[in-house]
Amino acid sequence: MLQSLFMSKDTELGLFAIYDGHLGDSVPAYLQKNLFPNILKDEEFWTDPNRSISKAYERTDQAILSHSPDLGRGGSTAVTAILINGRKLWVANVGDSRAVLSRRGQAIQMSTDHEPNTERGSIENRGGFVSNMPGDVARVNGQLAVSRAFGDKNLKSHLRSDPDVQSADVDSDTDLLILASDGLWKVMSNQEAVDIARKTKDPVKSAKQLVAEALERDSKDDISCIVVRLKG
Template sequence: MRGKNFQAWDKESAEQGKQTETAKSTGKKSALWKGDQELDAEEKLVSQIRGFAEFLFSMGWLCCFSSSQLGGGHSSSSSGKGKNLQGMIRFGFSLVKGKANHPMEDYHVAKFVQIQGHELGLFAIYDGHLGSSVPAYLQKHLFANILKEEEFWVDPCRAISKAYEKTDQAILSHGSDLGRGGSTAVTAILINGIRLWVANVGDSRAVLSSGGQVRQMTTDHEPNTERGSIENRGGFVSNMPGDVPRVNGQLAVSRAFGDKSLKSHLRSDPDIHNTNVDNSTEILVLASDGLWKVMTNQEAVDIARRFKDPQKAAKQLTAEAVKRDSKDDISCVVVRFRG
């Protein structure tokens, strides 16, 4: 289905209302499986902020209240949730800092916006390495660059591909400010609740559950699977005992934004897939490899299904990854369709 032009869009689109909240972890231990009926202090705070956001929106002071505006990958732990105006599609997110001795490098986006009479759900995970500058830049600019492309409204695939390329070029041109690091990316754009476009570079992944079947919507870009491309570009893939394959002995993904010193051997063009969203569509999970290293696609969906509240589902996924001794930063967004 990749590369097909977007056809008919539903012309009915309601005014957007979306809210999220980012809160620091209290550090207290809790039961692994939380019940849906529990309303903790964090959720009460979410409710208060939501009410304030709705007031601002009603006064015309706020066009959207999004997780990306409230914060990115700065806190050691954060979570939040929101929904579209109709309340039929809800999302939650959770980020937990890994065990490495460096600041959080995972960033996310989760929000609904109104553009040209259409409702767009924008969801993303950006997993940085060698610093947080590049994922922070992606959080601020990648979706904006996609939606700036005039072709987006007639050919979303081409628009997404061009925006990924232009964004990577911009990151490389700002190397003195953004540093030598890089980032993976997985982005999902939900158009009017009926069409889903997913793109990725690197090993951040999106998984969709529909009609009881689990489908991976992304491609893991790993050095071993793209060895030919790397070698054709003058690079090599190392396979040291006890370590994962790496590009030139350094990077564990074969496609990424940034990474100026390795860029001649890397690609930043995304794999892009799209699908219809209908009454059989259940759950979409986007996550960094901190989750996927310790959990299968099926396991992630099975855990998410246990919770009607997608924020609790996202928090449970990150908690389970920690329990399974994931050492990397862990971030995920869970989108629940139609209840």
């Protein structure tokens, strides 16, 4: 999980991300150090953010795979948000961590949940399969519960790492952004999360309240959450 601010003479960037790893934390740690730098060092980011973000995701995944002897065989989902001068928001994701924007109190999902059943065709075209065992979620090759991820070298030939990228203008009607891992979204709708987060202006307290509510609802998965207050 990362929350930071980059400032230059002409530009203020808010950088926010959730990295939800599986089979260890080495891949999330690598992402935290490298993904945003890979995005921002590309000069094309300032003219075509969508393309630049997509290229950086793919380039970072290739680097993770090339370092697999050190990083291990695990992987990670990711949802990232870049806020430019408090006015333009770019969100990208692979996997099932999610970004939800609040506009006039209405929840707007800014990411795409990459679930095996919804991308079955892509998985099967790559030679893989999707299992649907009773009492369990759908899994790629009976193992991974997402269809896109960083790393996961043993499954990579059947997975994708290209992100879905969305943008939004931030105005006076846009009050907050929630980034969270699937442990939150499995027990809470987008609108419920927005309603809880809007109850307090302190984003740290809002995030803690969301996590507490997910635990109260008996979430069985790990929960990471960031709430970003937007000035509009």
